[in-house]
Amino acid sequence: MRKPNGYGSIKKLSGKRRRPYVFVVTQAGRQKPIAYFCTQVEAEIYAADYNKIHTNRSLPGHKMTFAELYYRWLPAHIDNTSPAESTIYSYKNAFLHCQPLHTKIFADIKYVDYQHIIDNMRRHGLSYSSVKKVRSLISLISKYAAKIEASDKNYAQLLTLGKNKPVRPHKVFSRQKINRLWTHTDSPGVDTVLILMYTGMRCSEMLNLDKSDVNLRQQYIRITKSKTAAGLRIIPIHNRILPLVQARMKMPGQTLIADDNGQPYNYGRYATIWGHVMTLIHASGHTTHDCRHTVTTLLDNAGANENAKRRILGHADGDVTDRVYTHKNLRQLRKCIELLK
CATH class of the missing domain: 3.30.160 (Double Stranded RNA Binding Domain)
Structure with a gap:
């Protein structure tokens, strides 16, 4: 035009x-x-x-494309909801999967166009989680389109995602591998894996921790940035990792996990550290999320209180309305976390 x-x-x-x-x-x-x-x-x-x-004028006959709607929606959505950096990254990744739709007029896109994107992703071996994120993006953009009167159609709930088959089942760390971590605490990055292993934090939660979120006097960590509302919680610092946390607090930088120059890690940079540590302890094939599964399994085996375990892990079916923990609550959580050996 x-x-x-x-x-x-x-x-x-x-x-x-x-x-x-x-x-x-x-x-x-x-x-x-x-x-x-x-x-x-x-x-x-x-x-x-x-x-x-x-100039008080618009292009005559202009119709909004899928890409234009996305680029209008994303900054507005960030301003309104303040999503985590990992969530924003997943939006951008889902948008890339929708590349065949980018130049199409949004109001002209039909159910079959969206379903073709989903089907093509599954044919190429992408996970159920990946296609679910694409469906979520389509739904969010469609709702925004309705808000600005660009379209009143939302096909997201009609899309078929296929069966939820995990691409790689999570593996619990063996006691031998955990012991190997403790024998290499002087090696770079090993302390971060142990912090994950004795808190049950998500990797993104650990990387987003500011030093102001760590209370050394009462020995707990407050999670203020999480992918879910239930993830906003308090985790007592296990006595075994307390020296590791104290050492991190003395390092340069605002965040608890930072490099020697005080610069925080994003997930990409941290993945390199993770890989080096896994090679060191002969634990190839493990992901950071395996630490959470390990904590869950070890607490279950130790007979941990179910409600306390849910609170520590930040699971949604716990009592997530109690944002200020009493000393009694904190003692119960500490009793639970100390079951990890």
Whole structure:
């Protein structure tokens, strides 16, 4: 579609740039850059909004594509819900799986188009969890489309995901492997695996921990950033990992888990550390989530109180409305966590 005179234009700059697309307008006979973007779609959205505000006009006959709707929805959703970084990453990954839909007019997309995306993912061996995230994204975008009156259709609940067969069942760490971790506490990253092993935290929860979330005097960790509401909880610090936590508290940086320069780890950087530790203790094939399954199994074997175990792990069927724990509650949780040997 040809843009009207004075609308401005989008150019792609040469070289390797993080934001290679620039929206420019003509002022006093010269082109002036207004803003830079990672993708052309983001630049097109900005151009449309810019002209609505500054020139009070829109492109005639414009219809919103799937990609444009996504790029409009995501910042609004982040502002309204403040999702975790891992959740935002899953949205972006799900959007990439929907690539065949990116340039389609959103209002023209039918059930069969969405189902084709799901079916194609399963044919290529992607997990039930992956296709479920794509369905969730489709539902969220469709609800946003209804809100801004771009479409009133939501096919998400009609989509068939197939059977939920785990790609790789989680494995519990053996006592031998746990003992090997304790013999290598001076090796880089081993302390972080032991912290996961004696708290039941999700890896993302550990990486998001600020030092202000750690109470050394009363010896507990407060989880303030989690993928679920039930995940917001308190975990007593097991006596065996207390020295490891204390050592981490003395290191540079705002977060508990940081490198020697005080820089926090994202999951990608931490995965490298995890891999080195697993090689060190001869435990290939394990994932970070296996630590949570190990904690669950060991507490079950030790006859732990079920309610206390749920609170420590942050499971939704526990009493998640009690956000301020009494000393008695904390003692009960500590009694439970100390069952780990």
